[in-house]
Amino acid sequence: MDCRKVLSLMDEYLENKLPEEVSQEINLHTKECVNCMAEININRVLVSALSTLPDKKAPVRFADAVMNQVLTEYEESENNEDSESIMDRLTAFWVLTAQSVKPSLTGVKMMTRSFSFTKYIPRPTFRIRWGDDRQESLTKLPLAVGFRW
Amino acid sequence: MDDIRDRDLIINCQNGDPSSFRGIVERYQNKVYSTAFRIVGNSYDAEDVAQEAFLTAYKAIDIFDTEKPFSPWITRITVNMSIDFLRRQKSQKWLLESDDNDFQNMSNRIKSEEPDPLEKLEAWELLDMLGKLIENLPTKYRVPITLYHIEDMTYDEISEFLEIPMGTLKTYLYRGKEALKAMIRNEIAVKV
Numbered sequence: 001m002d003c004r005k006v007l008s009l010m011d012e013y014l015e016n017k018l019p020e021e022v023s024q025e026i027n028l029h030t031k032e033c034v035n036c037m038a039e040i041n042i043n044r045v046l047v048s049a050l051s052t053l054p055d056k057k058a059p060v061r062f063a064d065a066v067m068n069q070v071l072t073e074y075e076e077s078e079n080n081e082d083s084e085s086i087m088d089r090l091t092a093f094w095v096l097t098a099q100s101v102k103p104s105l106t107g108v109k110m111m112t113r114s115f116s117f118t119k120y121i122p123r124p125t126f127r128i129r130w131g132d133d134r135q136e137s138l139t140k141l142p143l144a145v146g147f148r149w
Numbered sequence: 150m151d152d153i154r155d156r157d158l159i160i161n162c163q164n165g166d167p168s169s170f171r172g173i174v175e176r177y178q179n180k181v182y183s184t185a186f187r188i189v190g191n192s193y194d195a196e197d198v199a200q201e202a203f204l205t206a207y208k209a210i211d212i213f214d215t216e217k218p219f220s221p222w223i224t225r226i227t228v229n230m231s232i233d234f235l236r237r238q239k240s241q242k243w244l245l246e247s248d249d250n251d252f253q254n255m256s257n258r259i260k261s262e263e264p265d266p267l268e269k270l271e272a273w274e275l276l277d278m279l280g281k282l283i284e285n286l287p288t289k290y291r292v293p294i295t296l297y298h299i300e301d302m303t304y305d306e307i308s309e310f311l312e313i314p315m316g317t318l319k320t321y322l323y324r325g326k327e328a329l330k331a332m333i334r335n336e337i338a339v340k341v
Contacts, residue, residue, distance in 0.1 A: 050298035058178035
């Protein structure tokens with residue numbers, strides 16, 4: 001084995017990932033080659049140092065900044081759930097019924113608060129379209145009531 | 150013991166107590182920030198990416214399997230987000246540059262009969278230098294070295310993550326270490 005080959009296999013050699021016979025070849029080579037021996041020793045120290053590098057310190061108040069975002073996210077998801085929960089559960093019921101799945105214990109469990117994928121199922125929503133003159137239309141019935149899936 | 154504590158905190162989060170997440174953030178903030186820093190290469194962006202990584206973890210906390218350790222999961226999220234960040238910033242050019250002048254410049258070592266000064270370095274001196282010097286490596290060497298030697302990812306994983314062939318990855322790892330060694334030798338020469 002020549003020096004070039006030894007150096008190309010150095011990482012795997014240092015991590016004992018080479019087949020036994022290849023490692024033996026490298027051992028034989030390094031007994032004769034001082035340069036490769038020195039290179040392997042230096043790399044061993046370098047790799048070991050890299051794997052034990054201490055962590056950098058996170059900025060001051062980093063945890064506060066993250067928690068602000070987490071709490072905002074939580075509140076937003078709670079608000080969404082509050083306003084959508086009735087329709088979510090109704091939709092879930094319709095989906096279960098449409099799929100001929102008995103709304104038994106599984107169905108009841110799916111309709112609890114933690115059931116979140118209903119957000120991605122189209123929900124029926126009512127949309128009211130008023131006339132062009134808003135002032136006037138307030139005293140009148142809406143022109144049309146839309147029903148959208 | 151720490152894993153049990155993590156598990157309890159995460160179960161609390163899954164049960165609707167977001168404040169429990171603070172314990173997780175406080176425990177992993179240095180690790181997550183360091184990983185992001187070593188990949189994106191500066192403190193300002195690293196802070197943003199690290200915050201985003203925690204928020205992403207929180208949003209997905211319901212699907213986290215509490216039987217598994219949290220550390221590899223948050224590390225993987227951080228690595229993902231950091232590499233995504235680099236992609237958005239540099240449109241992948243940083244990995245495809247074929248110009249290796251920077252490698253040549255950094256690794257030119259004056260041939261000498263003297264023993265390599267690196268051999269005499271104490272472990273603590275090396276650690277101290279490495280922490281600073283790794284930040285000065287070009288991105289295409291710094292990222293593979295961080296993922297392979299610090300984050301302990303495999304060649305296959307890194308190659309897939311960075312979308313580069315295995316041969317290119319090994320070349321970057323080799324050249325990155327050569328460049329690091331050259332920088333350490335320079336540092337020693339300046340000090341002497």
